[in-house]
Amino acid sequence: xxxxxxxxxxxxxxxxxxxxxxLPSFTASAAPLRSSEPLASARHQLWWQAPxxxxxxxxxxxxxxxxxxxxxxxxxxxxxxxxxTDATLWTGGLNDTLDSxxxxxxxxxxxxxxxxxxxxxxxxxxxxLGAVSDYRRTLDLDNGVVSASYVRSGVTxxxxxxxxxPDDVIVVHFSQDGGGRYTGTLTFEGTHAETGGTAExxxxxxxxxxxxxxxxxxxxxxxxxxxxxxxxxxxxCRDLTVVLSGGTNYAPDAAAGYRDPSLDPRALAxxxxxxxxxxxxxxxxxxxxxxxxxxxxxxxxxxxTSTADQRELDTWARIQARxxxxxxxxxLEAAYAQFGRYLMIAGSRDSLPMGLQGIWLDGNxxxxxxxxxxxxNIQMNYWMSDRLGLSQCFxxxxxxxxxxxxxxTDLTQRLFQDSRNRYRNSSGKVAGWTVAISTNPxxxxxxxxxxxxxxxxxxxxxxxxxxxxxxxxxEKIYPLLKGACEFWEARLLTTTLDDGRExxxxxxxxxxxxxxLDAKGITYAQEQVWMLFGNFRTAAAELKRDAGYAxxxxxxxxxxxxxxxxxxxxxxxxxxxxxxxxxxTHRHLSPLINLFPGDRIRPDGSTPDDIVKGATALLTAxxxxxxxxANAWRALCWSRLKDADKAYQLVVRNLRxxxxxxxxxxxxxxxxxxxxEGRGIFQIEANFxxxxxxxxxxxxxxPGHLELLPALPAAWAASGKVTGAGxxxxxxxxxxxxxxxxxxxxxxxxxxxTTTVAYGGKTRTVTLKPGASVxxxxxxx
Numbered sequence: 072x073x074x075x076x077x078x079x080x081x082x083x084x085x086x087x088x089x090x091x092x093x094l095p096s097f098t099a100s101a102a103p104l105r106s107s108e109p110l111a112s113a114r115h116q117l118w119w120q121a122p123x124x125x126x127x128x129x130x131x132x133x134x135x136x137x138x139x140x141x142x143x144x145x146x147x148x149x150x151x152x153x154x155x156t157d158a159t160l161w162t163g164g165l166n167d168t169l170d171s172x173x174x175x176x177x178x179x180x181x182x183x184x185x186x187x188x189x190x191x192x193x194x195x196x197x198x199x200l201g202a203v204s205d206y207r208r209t210l211d212l213d214n215g216v217v218s219a220s221y222v223r224s225g226v227t228x229x230x231x232x233x234x235x236x237p238d239d240v241i242v243v244h245f246s247q248d249g250g251g252r253y254t255g256t257l258t259f260e261g262t263h264a265e266t267g268g269t270a271e272x273x274x275x276x277x278x279x280x281x282x283x284x285x286x287x288x289x290x291x292x293x294x295x296x297x298x299x300x301x302x303x304x305x306x307x308c309r310d311l312t313v314v315l316s317g318g319t320n321y322a323p324d325a326a327a328g329y330r331d332p333s334l335d336p337r338a339l340a341x342x343x344x345x346x347x348x349x350x351x352x353x354x355x356x357x358x359x360x361x362x363x364x365x366x367x368x369x370x371x372x373x374x375x376t377s378t379a380d381q382r383e384l385d386t387w388a389r390i391q392a393r394x395x396x397x398x399x400x401x402x403l404e405a406a407y408a409q410f411g412r413y414l415m416i417a418g419s420r421d422s423l424p425m426g427l428q429g430i431w432l433d434g435n436x437x438x439x440x441x442x443x444x445x446x447x448n449i450q451m452n453y454w455m456s457d458r459l460g461l462s463q464c465f466x467x468x469x470x471x472x473x474x475x476x477x478x479x480t481d482l483t484q485r486l487f488q489d490s491r492n493r494y495r496n497s498s499g500k501v502a503g504w505t506v507a508i509s510t511n512p513x514x515x516x517x518x519x520x521x522x523x524x525x526x527x528x529x530x531x532x533x534x535x536x537x538x539x540x541x542x543x544x545x546e547k548i549y550p551l552l553k554g555a556c557e558f559w560e561a562r563l564l565t566t567t568l569d570d571g572r573e574x575x576x577x578x579x580x581x582x583x584x585x586x587x588l589d590a591k592g593i594t595y596a597q598e599q600v601w602m603l604f605g606n607f608r609t610a611a612a613e614l615k616r617d618a619g620y621a622x623x624x625x626x627x628x629x630x631x632x633x634x635x636x637x638x639x640x641x642x643x644x645x646x647x648x649x650x651x652x653x654x655x656t657h658r659h660l661s662p663l664i665n666l667f668p669g670d671r672i673r674p675d676g677s678t679p680d681d682i683v684k685g686a687t688a689l690l691t692a693x694x695x696x697x698x699x700x701a702n703a704w705r706a707l708c709w710s711r712l713k714d715a716d717k718a719y720q721l722v723v724r725n726l727r728x729x730x731x732x733x734x735x736x737x738x739x740x741x742x743x744x745x746x747x748e749g750r751g752i753f754q755i756e757a758n759f760x761x762x763x764x765x766x767x768x769x770x771x772x773x774p775g776h777l778e779l780l781p782a783l784p785a786a787w788a789a790s791g792k793v794t795g796a797g798x799x800x801x802x803x804x805x806x807x808x809x810x811x812x813x814x815x816x817x818x819x820x821x822x823x824x825t826t827t828v829a830y831g832g833k834t835r836t837v838t839l840k841p842g843a844s845v846x847x848x849x850x851x852x
Contacts, residue, residue, distance in 0.1 A: 096139055096159045096422040097318025097336060102346070103237030105354055106361035111368075115212035115409045117386040119738065122147040122200070122208060122219070128154055129433040129753045130729070130737035133210050133217045135241065137234040138420025138467070140188075140317065141430030142241055144232050146208040146219040149199035151230065151243065153191040156430045157283065158423045159321035159512060160186050163440075164279045166515035167482055173492030175507050175516045177440075180278075182509065182517035185441035187262040187432050188317050189273075189285045193243065195255040198223060212406075212413045215363035216356070226251035231352075235359035236420060239343050242359075243313040244352040252294065253311050257303040259287040262435060270298045274337035279513070280330060284337025285317025288344040312352040316343040321512065323474035329513045366416050370460025370795035372408055372765075374787040375401035387728075387738040394727045399786035407726060408459065408762035410740050415456055415464045415759065423512055424467040425452050429755045431741075438752045442517065443471075443510045445524035446583040447659065450531045451700055451756040454668065454707075454763040457538035460795040460803075465535050469544065471512075472528055472551055478514020479525075480504040480554060487520065493589050494520045496562045497578050503558030504551075508583075522562065522580055525555040526599035530668060533606040537774055540801035540822025540841075545610055552607045553617065556624050559600050563627065564591065574632035582645050582661050586653035590646045594634040595661035602669050604628035634662065636685035642692060643685035656694040658701040660708060663690060667707040670773050674712055687712055698734055699725050699742040703760025710767040710782040718768050719784035725761045770806060772798035774823075779806060779813045779830040779850065800826050801841075812851035819844035 123131030123145040132143030132154065139159070145152040163183015170176055200206065203221040210217055217232040226249035234241045245253055261268065265275040272286035289296050291308035298304075305311050317340045322331035347355060377400050384392055386406075393400045418429040427448055428441045443449045449468070456465045483504045488495045506524040507516025532548040535541075563575040576592035577600065604624045611621035636642065637649040645662040646652050663686055665671040672678050672686050690708050695717065697705070706721035729735035729743035732751030737743050742757035768782040770793070777798050788811035796804045801823025807815045813830055820839040827834045830850050837845055 096321050096323070097157070097334070097339065099339060099342070100239065103358055105350070106357045108357060108361050110216075110357070110360050111213045111364055113209075113211045113213055115406060116209055117212070117406065117410065117740070118207060118209040119387055120207060120385050122206070123152075123739070125152055128152070129431070130741060130743065131739050132431075132433070133208065133739055134414065134417060134431050135215070135217055135232055135234040136414075136417030136430050137236040137239065137241075138416070138418065139422035139430070140234055140239070140241060141418060142232075142234065143431050143433065144217050146217065146230070146232075147200065148203050148206060148219070148221050148228070149195050149197075151191075151193040153232070153241070153243070154187060154433055155189040155191065155241065155285070155315070155317065156185070156432050157188045157318050158185075158430045159281075159319045160188050160283055161281065161321075161512050162186060162277050162279060163511050164513045164515055165478065165482070166511070166513075166517060167486065169486060169489055169491070171491065173489040173495070174519045175509075177509060177517040179436070179440060182440065182442075182515060183279070183511045183513070184435070185426065185428070185432065185437060186435040188283065189259060189261055189315070191243075191287065191313070191315060192258045193245075193255065193313065194258075195253060197254070198228065203228075210413075212409050213364065213367060214360040215367070215413065215416065216360065223251070225249060231356065233356060233359050234417065235347075235355060235362070237358050237362050238347045238355060240314050240316045240347045240355075242347070242352065242355050244356070245311040247310065251309075253291070253308045254294075254306050255304070256299075257287070257289055257305065257313060258301070259285070259303075259315065261285065270301050270303050272337055272341055280328070281319055281321060282334070282336055283317065283319040284335070284340050285315065286337065286340035286344045287313060287315040288348045289313045290348055310352075312348070314344045314347045314355075316340045316347075323470065325474065325477035325514055363416060366461060366463060367412065370412065371793070372405045373401075373790075373792045374405045374765075375399075375789050375791055377402040386740070390726060390736055390738075390740075391728050393723070401787055401791075404722065404726070404765070404787075407740065408765050411455055411758045411762035412459055412461060414755070415461050419456070419464040419467045422467060424449065424471045425755060427754050427756075431753070438746065439509070440511075440517070444508060445506050445510060445521055445528060446508055446661075447700065447704070448754070448756050450527055450668070451703065451760040451763075453531055453535075453759070455759040455766075457535055457797040458763055458766045460797065462535070462539055462797060469532060469535065469547060472532060473547060475510065475512075475514050476504060476551055476554065479506055482514065482516060483558065492520060494522055494579055494581075497564060498561060500561040501558075502561045503554040503556065505555070505558050519581070521583075522558075522577070523596040523599045525558060526596075526603040527664075529555050529606065530599065530602050533602075533610075534668065534799065536610075537799040538797045538801070542613075545613060549610055549614060549616070552603070552610055553620075555603055556607050559603065560624070560627065563600070566592070566632075568632075573630070575627060575630045576632050576647065582653065583659050585657045585659065586646060590652070592632055592647035593661075594643065594645050595664060597632055597634060598662075598665040598669060598671065601628060601631050601633065601671070602665065604631070636681050640688070640692075641685065642689035643682065645689075655692050656697070658697045660690070660693060660701075660704050663708055666690075667704070667711050667767075670711065683712075695720060696724065698744050698754075699757030700744075700754060700760055703757050703764050706761070706764035707767055710764060711771070713781050715768060715782040715784040718764060718782050719786060722761055722764055725757050766793070766796060769793055770796050770798060770804055772800060772802070774800040775826050776800070777802065777804065777818070777826055777828045779816060779828065780808060780811070783808070783811060785811075798823075798826075802826060814850070815846060815848050816850060817844055817846045
């Protein structure tokens with residue numbers, strides 16, 4: 072029997088999933104409702120005393136974004152530089168010609184890469200840094216605005232930069248107070264040697280057929296603004312507003328090759344900037360800020376009070392002081408979590424999900440192509456969203472998986488059984504879908520096959536359902552869950568253990584990213600499949616579908632081998648071997664995936680004690696100092712083991728300042744990953760994984776159970792409060808504490824009905840209707 076899909080079956084699957092797909096990423100839209108609300112007070116504000124250097128934009132530039140269109144801003148008084156990225160501006164394609172080893176090519180031409188869309192430079196010659204005083208730039212997290220101000224000749228000059236989702240534009244507004252004027256030039260250009268452009272717009276296309284374009288509009292009061300050759304000049308303007316937009320003809324439709332041939336990106340960008348330019352900068356700002364606050368205001372966090380001396384420092388000096396003195400700075404630590412939320416709102420709305428660098432680049436050659444790594448990175452990017460009040464931002468991840476499913480299925484069934492692929496199924500069968508370690512937006516895979524990647528992508532999709540209890544989401548992801556189960560049904564092997572038991576194990580695989588390349592029964596895969604099968608059974612029951620197949624999957628799950636503790640190392644085994652076959656302090660925690668993000672391994676008496684001790688021993692052996700995302704994962708695992716001290720140490724370790732490319736935090740708070748001595752790169756996962764760890768230290772949840780303050784460190788114990796924290800099972804929690812003990816907890820249902828609430832060994836049962844809430848007090852008594 073030929074299990075490979077025909078072109079007809081591929082198109083049928085594409086059409087079926089297309090009904091669930093998201094709208095095109097760059098498209099015409101109705102005029103937004105204008106907001107007249109004033110900006111919120113800037114309670115959450117970061118600030119610096121110097122602009123970014125042009126050559127250090129990835130570590131010093133301040134990010135803005137509307138979920139699709141992102142930029143890094145330098146805020147130099149005399150030369151404002153914006154590096155602009157569209158999330159869909161990718162080279163590459165389906166990449167379905169395998170290398171000689173049966174794996175995927177992984178280059179910028181075949182697999183592809185995320186690239187820069189444009190550069191905007193606004194030069195104001197008389198305003199160079201040497202001629203100004205009282206310089207300050209800020210990032211207002213509450214309103215989603217980057218600002219800079221300075222004084223020159225007694226006049227205070229200001230600029231505001233924001234990326235508006237309602238208007239789908241980026242705005243740079245220059246103003247002043249005291250009779251000053253602006254004179255200078257504006258240059259707007261692409262980054263791919265485009266031809267035929269003007270000072271106000273450009274267009275281009277890649278070899279893969281993707282079309283793109285961008286446009287800019289500038290207007291001011293007083294003085295003049297005009298096109299002069301390849302530049303726009305402005306002379307003696309009291310104020311100046313620059314509006315830009317751009318995008319591609321990418322469309323989330325596998326049947327159409329992920330392109331919308333009818334879309335003219337340049338023309339659409341021109342329309343968007345002309346439409347936005349009909350409104351004042353203040354109107355654009357108020358409309359943007361109201362949209363941003365609708366998400367940012369859903370959650371708040373206080374971890375205690377910092378000192379007056381700490382508050383006087385700018386953000387970068389404060390990061391350095393925290394590392395130098397070792398003194399806790401609870402407001403800075405809370406601000407780091409809020410910065411992660413700001414990035415999530417800016418980078419994950421109505422378009423593709425965020426990959427290794429989100430939507431912020433400083434060139435066209437990001438490491439690892441700025442892609443979607445499926446063996447930890449894209450999953451960690453979204454651990455934070457539901458926990459910290461941004462469930463809506465998870466939709467980009469869901470839509471991506473749904474939109475890619477037809478191509479993933481096609482590639483799996485055509486190519487996975489290639490005789491050169493060391494990971495092919497020994498059974499000779501293939502069904503369903505899986506992915507490569509790296510994926511792109513065109514259905515393509517890169518690097519090596521990643522058989523368990525399908526289960527991990529599904530685990531994140533399932534966890535979002537646990538948080539939201541959204542039936543619409545469950546229906547949307549059901550084909551992904553079922554297809555992944557079909558893949559594993561064809562892949563599992565039967566083996567006999569020394570005690571005579573017959574069990575099911577995963578075929579040859581690689582425990583990311585270390586050890587033997589062809590080990591069977593790796594813990595990473597066994598745990599993933601155990602979770603996948605259980606989640607599918609629950610989904611099928613909830614949706615009343617596929618009862619017979621769910622029963623089959625349940626029987627397979629009962630036969631799965633689950634890892635044991637090595638008699639040699641005392642660790643939970645990573646491979647079906649008592650030997651340590653890899654690097655002891657390796658960055659990945661793959662065998663602990665069911666400690667976090669899963670929770671089969673729990674220190675509450677429900678898990679055999681030897682398994683908990685083995686997991687703890689393995690986590691200890693992995694060490695306490697690694698890359699930012701690896702530290703965040705470690706912190707989450709220690710939080711699950713209720714070790715507040717170790718979890719806090721790892722959170723703080725990610726706040727240490729990066730020096731000469733070392734692991735840590737850069738001046739703009741982006742996390743830096745040291746790839747070699749003297750060279751570090753921006754990877755965004757820790758900016759999301761660390762806030763997730765902070766929240767898990769305050770609230771643990773699984774369906775039917777909440778635990779308050781499971782790993783509260785001494786540094787935050789005096790007093791604190793979190794509002795809007797998501798909890799699995801369909802609840803949102805507001806929690807206050809003092810002297811290390813909870814004082815009040817408000818539990819609100821967003822779909823959940825019954826849960827226990829635990830603290831200090833005592834539990835209470837809460838039963839609610841969706842939308843209702845209850846407030847619990849005296850929890851420590």
